[in-house]
Amino acid sequence: MQGVTLIVSMAEMKFSRAPDQLVTLGLGSCIGVCMHEPLLKIGGLAHVMLPEDSLAIDKSNKAKFANTAVPLLIEELVKMGANSERLVVKMVGGAHMFSFGKNDNSLNVGSRNQMAIENMCKKYGIHIIGKSIGGNAGKSITFDLETGNVRVRSLNANICII
Amino acid sequence: MFRIEDLNNFQRDVLKEIGNIGAGHAATALSQLLADKINMTVPAVSILPLDQVHNLLGGPEELLVGIYMRVFGESPGKIIFLFSYQDALTLVDKLTGSKIGFTQNLGEFEESALKEISNIMTGAYLNALVRLTGFTLIPSVPAFACDMAGAIINSALLDFGVMGDHALIIETQFSITERQIRGHFFLVPDPGALEVILNALGAGPTCKE
Numbered sequence: 524m525q526g527v528t529l530i531v532s533m534a535e536m537k538f539s540r541a542p543d544q545l546v547t548l549g550l551g552s553c554i555g556v557c558m559h560e561p562l563l564k565i566g567g568l569a570h571v572m573l574p575e576d577s578l579a580i581d582k583s584n585k586a587k588f589a590n591t592a593v594p595l596l597i598e599e600l601v602k603m604g605a606n607s608e609r610l611v612v613k614m615v616g617g618a619h620m621f622s623f624g625k626n627d628n629s630l631n632v633g634s635r636n637q638m639a640i641e642n643m644c645k646k647y648g649i650h651i652i653g654k655s656i657g658g659n660a661g662k663s664i665t666f667d668l669e670t671g672n673v674r675v676r677s678l679n680a681n682i683c684i685i
Numbered sequence: 686m687f688r689i690e691d692l693n694n695f696q697r698d699v700l701k702e703i704g705n706i707g708a709g710h711a712a713t714a715l716s717q718l719l720a721d722k723i724n725m726t727v728p729a730v731s732i733l734p735l736d737q738v739h740n741l742l743g744g745p746e747e748l749l750v751g752i753y754m755r756v757f758g759e760s761p762g763k764i765i766f767l768f769s770y771q772d773a774l775t776l777v778d779k780l781t782g783s784k785i786g787f788t789q790n791l792g793e794f795e796e797s798a799l800k801e802i803s804n805i806m807t808g809a810y811l812n813a814l815v816r817l818t819g820f821t822l823i824p825s826v827p828a829f830a831c832d833m834a835g836a837i838i839n840s841a842l843l844d845f846g847v848m849g850d851h852a853l854i855i856e857t858q859f860s861i862t863e864r865q866i867r868g869h870f871f872l873v874p875d876p877g878a879l880e881v882i883l884n885a886l887g888a889g890p891t892c893k894e
Contacts, residue, residue, distance in 0.1 A: 549836045551835065551836030
């Protein structure tokens, strides 16, 4: 059976089951959090923009922030029948797109996003089994819910699968 | 805090006029630099949800060159220049006096040339803004990226994290008459800076249409 490809735009979160695929395009400092339940072959993808909702004026969108997106991913997948102990995460993005020089740390939303997601996963006991984080290249990802594979595309590198 | 969604038409016009004057200065600077005629569009003031900004430029995976500068001072914000990859190459040819088509890729030298163009245009733009408002505004050194539109724009808009769900974008397009180079120029005031700018121009949040 041919699955459907669902596009997840910025600060969005979508869920589905095999054989569907979840796709998000043009990740820069944002991070694509792919949460998978390998037995039921269901999963969710969140396009996280900021590490914490305390940084924003409008906090209503939970998919936008690392500290609210991770618990929501877990909650929704459990509602779909997932066993929270089987959930695993792969994360992609968190690049440092613009650099003002070699020792520049000012534009580090990417690494703050990464730390925030890692902390949240640790807190909820979710294993992070794959990462393609950092660097200075934008990435697009395809999350295959059948296998849990995440295909990472960027403009100047070969496609890699994590 | 004053929210960009609350801007009335009069206030939008004020911002558009700032964009107009600033961009006029910047276009003049570019014209002198390249010794060529430059056309510019009347600036558009748009208030866009963050996830739609890259649609202005042809989708999240479009290959773009972006040059980004922070603006420091009384009304902090960011300035972003965006060119398509091909137009960036042509612009380097124009600046260096090479035959169009000579530049094939963007190395350190080409990057530096594009940064310099942005620097000069930003200087002219901010200078106009300074004269209007009496502020002191200082741009940072430019930062360069060549990548997918989505990644460039979102990272530039989000760099310091503090951001609503909408971006206020004052956008002007430049074109070099014969060459069809189009550049997008964005001025993105920080959330708190908007009120400061409007106040300085007598169009503060309490002003009625």
